[in-house]
Amino acid sequence: EPEVTQTPSHQVTQMGQEVILRCVPISNHLYFYWYRQILGQKVEFLVSFYNNEISEKSEIFDDQFSVERPDGSNFTLKIRSTKLEDSAMYFCASRAPSDSFGNSPLHFGNGTRLTVT
Amino acid sequence: SQQGEEDPQALSIQEGENATMNCSYKTSINNLQWYRQNSGRGLVHLILIRSNEREKHSGRLRVTLDTSKKSSSLLITASRAADTASYFCATVRSNDYKLSFGAGTTVTVRA
Numbered sequence: 001e002p003e004v005t006q007t008p009s010h011q012v013t014q015m016g017q018e019v020i021l022r023c024v025p026i027s028n029h030l031y032f033y034w035y036r037q038i039l040g041q042k043v044e045f046l047v048s049f050y051n052n053e054i055s056e057k058s059e060i061f062d063d064q065f066s067v068e069r070p071d072g073s074n075f076t077l078k079i080r081s082t083k084l085e086d087s088a089m090y091f092c093a094s095r096a097p098s099d100s101f102g103n104s105p106l107h108f109g110n111g112t113r114l115t116v117t
Numbered sequence: 118s119q120q121g122e123e124d125p126q127a128l129s130i131q132e133g134e135n136a137t138m139n140c141s142y143k144t145s146i147n148n149l150q151w152y153r154q155n156s157g158r159g160l161v162h163l164i165l166i167r168s169n170e171r172e173k174h175s176g177r178l179r180v181t182l183d184t185s186k187k188s189s190s191l192l193i194t195a196s197r198a199a200d201t202a203s204y205f206c207a208t209v210r211s212n213d214y215k216l217s218f219g220a221g222t223t224v225t226v227r228a
Binding site for chain 1: 150165
């Protein structure tokens, strides 16, 4: 079964550094997402992406964050200047088109654990 | 406002017993989904129930949805040690189709 893959599985970076988290969504999916989960807490929506542009973003997704789909397969999340509180698991997800918008499940990758020191 | 709040926060049961967890939400939804997360892993989609459906089954899973009470339940029958995980409900809102997760229920199945 096709799956969403994320690299790296663990990234350690110093505060103020830039990080790029990479994701390869399922190939025929058209909707892409980033979520994050701070240890022991709920899964929080960051951003959704469709048709090569951001369709929605949360208040967490400030100017330090950006997303890109540089080619037909990769979907990246960049954090320009990391802060300690950015330490979390970051999950990429993708979704196939559905009969009515929203009635198809998200497929998640296994996440990238980001540790900011 | 938060959508999808699970109850209880944690559940510990003996192998073979049933596990029931509940999810309440606040706004009108298009559908409600349940996901499982094993420790340190991604979320795995279990089941999706549309707003016009009341019950759905998938293997040992049974999901109910009561839109009048804005609540859903997930029942895992004849639990196994491998069912040990966190379970999250996620709602897709009717007005903006945004999917939001609850805080999850941590289920521990004792052998």
